[in-house]
Amino acid sequence: MEFNAIFLDFYGTLVHEDDDIIPIICEKVKSTAAQECALKDIGAFWWNEFSIMFKNSCGESFRTQRTLGIESLANTIRKFESNCDAEEIIQLQLEHWTKPKLYSDTKPFLQAFEGIPVYILSNIDSSYIQAAIKYHDIHVNDILTSEDVRSYKPRPELFLEALKRYRLNTDEVIHIGDSLISDVGGAQNVGIQAIWLNRLNKSNTRRN
Structure with a gap:
């Protein structure tokens, strides 16, 4: 046809x-976390937080992927009691998106x-x-x-x-x-x- x-x-x-970038960001969270945690647990929690926000982002409630990424990562950082700054460490992902x-x-x-x-x-x-x-x-x-x-x-x-x-x-x-x-x-x-x-x-x- x-x-x-x-x-x-x-x-x-x-x-x-950005599959190669996500583990690097998760490692930054893990290395500064106040509790013992595995990379896979950090990645899974971040993905779940992002997915919930993503599914609810439409029309007047729409938010950009950059915003969703930062907010879901910030929730992840709080969950694992890390002292990372979400907006700072997510730059690796944003840079990947441009190149x-x-x-x-x-x-x-x-x-x-x-x-x-x-x-x-x-x-x-x-x-x-x-x-x-x-x-x-x-x-x-x-x-x-x-x-x-x-x-x-x-x-x-x-x-x-x-x-x-x-x-x-x-x-x-x-x-x-x-x-x-x-x-x-x-x-x-x-x-x-x-x-x-x-x-x-x-x-x-x-x-x-």
């Missing part, structure tokens, strides 16, 4: 996620779509993804983020706004991304066909 446009996720799809490692096949992959409009649909804050696009000299037709629509994938708002903004019907576009929930599930829920780009050989479940 031919498509008139391609929707693409960015982090985890075209560039590496993530590019997958070696990304540019050939994009070049294969020459003549077909390609639009990035990302949950990461606009300023960070724009910086990353510029850093790697990636050329796409447009970038639309959750910050623009005040809603995160897999909610429908980002996909629906993309269809409206780029004047596309659901059967004219395909979405490609690395998350079964945010990308595949989110796109399919509004009637867009989706491809799961499973770079990390994840199990075929809706938990990622």
Whole structure:
């Protein structure tokens, strides 16, 4: 089937996620914690705090990923009685967002779509993804983020706004991304066909 446009996720799809950065931040919390704790416990607590905030962030209650990251990390620091400053140590993650490692096949992959409009649909804050696009000299037709629509994938708002903004019907576009929930599930829920780009050989479940 031919498509008139391609929707693409960015982090985890075209560039590496921050999986190598999170343990470094957790180690900073662990090394200054007043109680005995394991890295996995710190990471799990932080992820749970972030996930709760993330799911409740929409519309008037929307907060950027930067804000969610700092607030959830601050809660984690308090939980483990660390004296770290959340805004200071999260800079490692924010710096990664602006200069993530590019997958070696990304540019050939994009070049294969020459003549077909390609639009990035990302949950990461606009300023960070724009910086990353510029850093790697990636050329796409447009970038639309959750910050623009005040809603995160897999909610429908980002996909629906993309269809409206780029004047596309659901059967004219395909979405490609690395998350079964945010990308595949989110796109399919509004009637867009989706491809799961499973770079990390994840199990075929809706938990990622």
